[in-house]
Amino acid sequence: xxxxxxxxxxxxxxxxxxxxxxxxxxxxxxxxxxxxxxxxxxxxxxxxxxxxxxxxxxxxxxxxxxxxxxxxxxxxxxxxxxxxxxxxxxxxxxxxxxxxxxxxxxxxxxxxxxxxxxxxxxxxxxxxxxxxxxxxxxxxxxxxxxxxxxxxxxxxxxxxxxxxxxxxxxxxxxxxxxxxxxxxxxxxxxxxxxxxxxxxxxxxxxxxxxxxxxxxxxxxxxxxxxxxxxxxxxxxxxxxxxxxxxxxx
Amino acid sequence: xxxxxxxxxxxxxxxxxxxxxxxxxxxxxxxxxxxxxxxxxxxxxxxxxxxxxxxxxxxxxxxxxxxxxxxxxxxxxxxxxxxxxxxxxxxxxxxxxxxxxxxxxxxxxxxxxxxxxxxxxxxxxxxxxxxxxxxxxxxxxxxxxxxxxxxxxxxxxxxxxxxxxxxxxxxxxxxxxxxxxxxxxxxxxxxxxxxxxxxxxxxxxxxxxxxxxxxxxxxxxxxxxxxxxxxxxxxxxxxxxxxxxxxxxxxxxxxxxxxxxxxxxxxxxxxxxxxxxxxxxxxxxxxxxxxxxxxxxxxxxxxxxxxxxxxxxxxxxxxxx
Numbered sequence: 001x002x003x004x005x006x007x008x009x010x011x012x013x014x015x016x017x018x019x020x021x022x023x024x025x026x027x028x029x030x031x032x033x034x035x036x037x038x039x040x041x042x043x044x045x046x047x048x049x050x051x052x053x054x055x056x057x058x059x060x061x062x063x064x065x066x067x068x069x070x071x072x073x074x075x076x077x078x079x080x081x082x083x084x085x086x087x088x089x090x091x092x093x094x095x096x097x098x099x100x101x102x103x104x105x106x107x108x109x110x111x112x113x114x115x116x117x118x119x120x121x122x123x124x125x126x127x128x129x130x131x132x133x134x135x136x137x138x139x140x141x142x143x144x145x146x147x148x149x150x151x152x153x154x155x156x157x158x159x160x161x162x163x164x165x166x167x168x169x170x171x172x173x174x175x176x177x178x179x180x181x182x183x184x185x186x187x188x189x190x191x192x193x194x195x196x197x198x199x200x201x202x203x204x205x206x207x208x209x210x211x212x213x214x215x216x217x218x219x220x221x222x223x224x225x226x227x228x229x230x231x232x233x234x235x236x237x238x239x240x241x242x243x244x245x246x247x248x249x
Numbered sequence: 250x251x252x253x254x255x256x257x258x259x260x261x262x263x264x265x266x267x268x269x270x271x272x273x274x275x276x277x278x279x280x281x282x283x284x285x286x287x288x289x290x291x292x293x294x295x296x297x298x299x300x301x302x303x304x305x306x307x308x309x310x311x312x313x314x315x316x317x318x319x320x321x322x323x324x325x326x327x328x329x330x331x332x333x334x335x336x337x338x339x340x341x342x343x344x345x346x347x348x349x350x351x352x353x354x355x356x357x358x359x360x361x362x363x364x365x366x367x368x369x370x371x372x373x374x375x376x377x378x379x380x381x382x383x384x385x386x387x388x389x390x391x392x393x394x395x396x397x398x399x400x401x402x403x404x405x406x407x408x409x410x411x412x413x414x415x416x417x418x419x420x421x422x423x424x425x426x427x428x429x430x431x432x433x434x435x436x437x438x439x440x441x442x443x444x445x446x447x448x449x450x451x452x453x454x455x456x457x458x459x460x461x462x463x464x465x466x467x468x469x470x471x472x473x474x475x476x477x478x479x480x481x482x483x484x485x486x487x488x489x490x491x492x493x494x495x496x497x498x499x500x501x502x503x504x505x506x507x508x509x510x511x512x513x514x515x516x517x518x519x520x521x522x523x524x525x526x527x528x529x530x531x532x533x534x535x536x537x538x539x540x541x542x543x544x545x546x547x548x549x550x551x552x553x554x555x556x557x558x559x560x561x562x563x564x565x566x567x568x569x570x
Binding site (some may be wrong): 035040067089093095096097098141160161162164165166212216247248249 | 314505506507508509512514516524541542545546547548549550551
C-alpha cells in the first residue's frame with residue numbers, strides 16, 4: 001500500500017488526474033454493463049478495460065516489464081471489444097436481432113486477456129523497445145478503430161434518430177474524437193521517434209541520435225494535445241455513461 | 250301457369266325440400282299413376298303429366314314466365330328442387346281422357362293462339378273439332394277470366410274455369426267468358442290417349458343422373474358461396490389486423506422513433522404475421538420482443554408508458570374480433 005501511495009505522489013499530476021478519471025469512467029461503465037441489455041456489455045466492458053490499461057502508472061508492480069506490456073495489450077483488447085460492441089449495436093439497429101448473453105462476453109474477455117497473459121509469460125521478458133512497439137501497435141489500432149467507430153456511431157445515430165438514446169451516440173462520437181486526438185498525437189510522436197520512451201531508449205541503450213531538437217515546438221504541442229485529449233477522453237467517457245444512464249432511466 | 254282441374258287429390262302440399270325427384274317419379278311410375286303432379290314454388294311451377302305410370306309431358310314455368318318442356322323442364326325442376334328450401338308438391342289423379350287433355354294443353358300442338366273470338370266463326374271451329382274427332386283443349390280467356398273445354402274424339406269431356414276445383418258438365422261459365430269483350434281462344438290438340446302411351450320421358454332421360462348432377466352443381470355452388478363468404482371474412486379480418494398493426498406500429502414509433510416501426514415489423518414477422526396480435530400467447534411473445542428491443546433505445550419510464558398503451562390498444566382491438 002505504501003508503494004502505491006508512493007507511486008501516486010511520484011506521478012505527473014495530469015497523468016494522475018487522467019487515471020482517476022479513467023477509474024471513474026471504468027466504474028460507471030462497468031456498473032452500466034451490469035444493469036443493462038446484453039448489447040451494452042461489450043461497449044461498457046471495453047471502456048472499463050481502458051481504465052485497466054491506463055492504470056499501469058499506479059500499479060505497484062508496474063516495473064515488471066511483462067506487466068507493463070500486459071497493460072498495453074489490455075488497451076488493445078479494450079478498443080477491439082468496444083468496436084465489437086458498437087458493431088453489434090449497429091447490427092441490432094438494422095436487423096433488430098438481439099442474441100447471445102452477458103456471461104459469454106465477460107468470459108470471452110477474460111479468456112482473451114488470459115491468452116495475452118500466457119503469450120507474455122511464455123515469451124522472453126520484453127525489452128523497453130518491445131514495450132514501446134506494443135504501445136505503438138496499441139495506438140495504431142486505437143486510431144484506426146476510432147475512425148471506424150466514428151463512422152459506425154454516425155450510422156447508428158442516423159438509424160435510431162428520434163429515440164431517447166440517439167443523442168447518447170453523439171456523446172460517443174465526441175468520446176471517439178477525443179480518443180482519436182489523444183492516441184493519434186501519441187502515435188504521431190512514436191512514428192517520428194519523438195516520444196519519451198524512444199528518447200529514454202536512445203539515451204540509455206543505443207548510440208542513435210534523434211532530430212527532436214529540430215522539432216521541439218511541434219513535439220511540445222503534440223505532448224500537450226495528447227495530455228489534454230487524454231484527460232478529455234476520460235471525462236467524456238464518464239460523462240457519456242452518466243448521460244446514457246440518465247437517458248435510459 | 251293456368252289452373253287445372255284437381256280431380257282426385259292423392260297428395261297435397263308435400264314439402265318439396267324433403268323430396269327427391271327420382272324417388273317421386275319412380276313411385277308414380279311404379280304405381281301406374283294417371284294424372285299430374287304439380288310442383289309449386291314461390292315464383293315457378295312445374296307440371297308432370299303421367300299416363301298409366303308413363304311420364305308423357307313435363308312443363309316448367311320459371312320466374313320470368315319462360316316455359317320449358319321435356320328434358321330442359323326436368324333439369325330446371327331438379328335444379329329448383331335442390332336449390333330451394335321451399336315449395337310444395339300436389340299430386341292429382343285424373344281419368345285417362347282428361348289426362349290426355351291436360352297433356353294437350355301443356356304439350357300438345359297449338360292450332361290457334363290468342364285468336365280474338367269476334368274475328369273467328371266459333372260455330373265453324375267447334376264443328377271442325379267435332380268433325381276432326383279432335384282430342385285436345387279449347388281455352389277461352391280474357392285478361393281477367395279463363396275457361397277450358399276438354400275434347401275427346403271431338404266431343405266435350407267437360408268444362409273447367411278459374412275458381413273451380415274440378416271439371417263441370419255445364420258450359421254456362423265458358424259461354425259467359427266467350428261473350429266478354431276482348432275474349433280470345435287458344436286451341437291445343439294431341440294424339441289419342443292410346444297413342445300417347447308410346448311416349449315415356451322416364452325412358453329417354455336418366456333422371457337419376459340429372460338429379461345427381463344438380464346435387465353436385467348445388468354443392469359446388471354452396472362450396473363456392475361458402476368459400477366467397479370465408480374469403481370475405483378473411484378479408485375483413487385481414488383489414489382489421491392491418492389497421493391494428495398500423496396502430497401498434499404508430500404507438501411504438503411514437504415512443505421509440507422511426508426505428509420502432511422496424512422493431513414492430515420484425516417482431517410481427519418472427520411471430521408468424523400480424524395474426525399474432527389476436528392470439529394471446531403470440532401477443533405476449535410479440536410484446537416481450539418489442540419491450541426487449543425498446544430497452545436498448547428508450548428510457549424505462551417511456552417503456553412503461555408504451556407497454557401500457559400497447560397492451561390496452563391490443564386488448565381493445567382484439568375484443569372486436
